[in-house]
Amino acid sequence: MRHYLMVRPAYFDVEYSINPWMDPGKPTDTELAIAQWEWLRDLYIELGHRVELLDPEPGLPDMVYAANGATVVNGRALVARFHHRFRRQESAAYLNWFTGHDYREVRQARWHNEGEGDFLVAGSRILAGSGFRTDSRAHQETAEFFGVPVVGLTLTDPRYYHLDTALTVLDEDTIMYFPEAFTEESRRRLEQLYPDAVIASAADAAAFGLNAVSDGRHVVLPQAATGLITRLRERGFEPIGADLSELLKGGGSVKCCTLELRS
Structure with a gap:
């Protein structure tokens, strides 16, 4: 059983652009985003996983992308310090949630750190993105x-x-990724660590399949991947x-909506 934290997209909208997928000029349908998110939450429960919820807050339309809020390993939570000003207030909500739920140690990152958006636990190591x-x-x-x-x-x-838009951890020893999203040095590192990785095509990567x-x-x-x-x-x-096509308008899909809580 896995343990996840999610945030209902009650205030989801695309009010600004902080990634190439976001276009404030395109309309968004919050009710559709909620319905797609509820399907994902219900699926996790049907698969036998535990889902906890963090309350959304008005004025923070990207809170639905819960994976960015923290990294949690062995009951310790390192809460995000967001790069863009539009999301920085989210950190307080995550700090409050973790401090109120008996985690062994909780603190906010010193440097810009966007949680499981850029830190993916892979067995005994963590794969970490930057750029x-x-x-x-x-x-x-x-x-x-x-x-x-x-x-x-x-x-x-x-x-x-x-x-988490370019690489997925499938199990402790297996990943899938899109090599063209990385520098040559990073590609070589991944090839050495994961010679049997599943390689994504450009089309599947562009469908947010990773x-x-x-x-x-x-x-x-x-499903488009x-x-x-x-x-x-x-x-x-x-x-x-x-x-999760409506949530993709904000530059996120399945993983972005899902923060794993590891005790």
């Missing part, structure tokens, strides 16, 4: 806070502004296609 949002100095801070090795990876394509959640067996990912769905089945996983 657009998270400060590379946050990698060492995270390693020291959790006491686990952190592997730094640099993103180069602004469409894949967080690590913004996925895996429990080690089931992989929930955007048809190539990845086929490859995952071939590798013995059970992919589940999701329609």
Whole structure:
């Protein structure tokens, strides 16, 4: 069983643009966003996982992207310090939630750090992204806070502004990723660590197919990433296609909406 934290998109809207997917000129449908989010929440529960909720706050339309709020390992929570001013007030909500839920240690990151957007736990290590949002100095801070090795990876394509838009951890030993989203050095590092990785096509990456959640067996990912769905089945996983098209207008999908709580 996995344990997740989510935020209902009650105030979801695209009021500004902080990534290439966001266009304030396009209309958004908050009710549709809520319905798609509820489907995802209900799916997790049907799969046997536990879902807790953080109350949304008016004026913070991106709070639905809960993965960005913190990184949680062994009952310790390192809360985000957001890069863009539009999201900085979210940190207080996450700090309050974690301090009120008996976590062993809770503090806010010193450097810009966007939680599981850029820090993905992969077995005994954490894969950490930088290049657009998270400060590379946050990698060492995270390693020291959790006491686990952190592997730094640099993103180069602004469409894949967080690590969780370019890479998914499938289980402790397996990832899927889009090589073209990374520097040459980072690609070599991933090839060395994960020679049997599932490689995403440009089309599947552009469908946000790597913004996925895996429990080690089931992989929930955007239904438009048809190539990845086929490859995952071939590798013995059970992919589940999701329609979070309204939330994609804000530059997020399945993983962005899902913060894993590791006790």
